[in-house]
Amino acid sequence: MSTIVIENLEAGIPGKKILKGLNLSFDSTDTIAVLGPNGHGKSTLLGVLMGNPRYIVYGGKVTIDGEDLLSLTPDQRSKKGLFLAMQTPSEIPGLNSADFYKAAMNAHREKPLTFFETYRLLQDAYREIGIPFEMSKRNLNEGFSGGEKKRNEILQMILLNPKFAFLDEIDSGLDVDALNVVSAAINRQKEKGTGFLIVSHYDRLFEMVKPNKTAVIVDGRVAVQGGPELAKRIDTQGYEWIKDELGIEIEKSDERKMNSVSIGTCAVKVDANGR
């Protein structure tokens, strides 16, 4: 079993803290439903854990089995067993999908896979997520539909067999069949001993993958934690009650936007010749 401990994590983009002292610990036996209103820092958390250069860490600590995580490069984190399925995976022109998967799998191995081994692993994984093997010849994510991109992320999870998988809205844009395929793949991966942080706004996925815990992120902190019943409650009642019961203010994301652009508005006026 592996453990990740996040202590007082402060992170964001240049000039703006998005995570404001976030604490969370979990094991590779956990499947955590991560919820929270739009724009409160869920994707930021997953991006910071994986080492996305878009984000800056301002303070705090993250360890995996006692070892510092934040000083590692993304590829080193991947080799430690971390995996992130992105909310919007990049399209990479000119990079053949199969070549990429092969390079990724080999990066995790001492001895490179033979042609035959690669072929077998890829073919099995494509079958598992129900997209035609032919797609492996296409450029990575280029022109893929929203649902195909998401399945492709799960395909990579299967190929890399991580200790921890962070899934960012993996269910958005999936049709009913795809949702079944993806949740079946998650459940099989759980049996292999992978721990999950699953960000989603819909209870449908949680119904199928049965998280054992829930963490609610409000304004860059874990505001409430609980068992699976907490996710259920948010699904039916929303976030308002958190404010009433726990006294935590929740700014709506549109109010947040208005606040943050107020300085920009002046600048725009100057730029646009007084218009």
Add this chain to the structure above:
Amino acid sequence: MADKRLSLLDDFPEEATYEIGPGECFRLSLASLNNQKSTHIVLRVAENASVELALALFAEGKGVINIEAILEEGASFHAVASTIASGASDKKVYLSAIHEGGSSKALVESRGIVAGKSRLTLSGTGHIKHGAKKANTRQEARIIVFDKGCFASASPILKIDENDVMASHGSAEGMVDEQHLFYLESRGIPEKEARRLITSGYLLPVLPYFSEEEQAKLNEAIERNL
């Protein structure tokens, strides 16, 4: 209709003029693998003749590559160029189409990668002369910049002396997309290899213009120089 092919690896003429007769088709493939030389080539493309030019300039070094196609009535010119300027290279690649005759067509697609302390200019002129009605010319140049200390200029030029024509150009210089790199790295691929995977894809369009044997050498040169 004659179909001529000429493939030169590392051994460019310092100066040369090729005459392509009416209706002929000429394929010229040039590659620098181990050393970069300068060259000035003029292609005289007669009525309804066509030229396919492929350039793979991968060797480290200094050089000015200047290739001009002079197009008569109905002639066509298609150029695909991939350049790596790595180490301490200084390369200037000018690919020009001079439209003397009407209904002549030109498409120039030039791509480059500049790394280390290198300098790279991708330029050329699409020149439509007076009287070359219905001529069509397009100039594209794109450079990916690897390191901060590089110099890159993607600057194709259009000169149009006639009204009834189509002409366009596009150019871009940029770093390897940080999010693309992150995506590959997050799958365990180290930064260096991630860059190589992303950019070699970018250079590939030139390969099919070379024989299989030559392609193997080109791939080797890409590995060596990226």
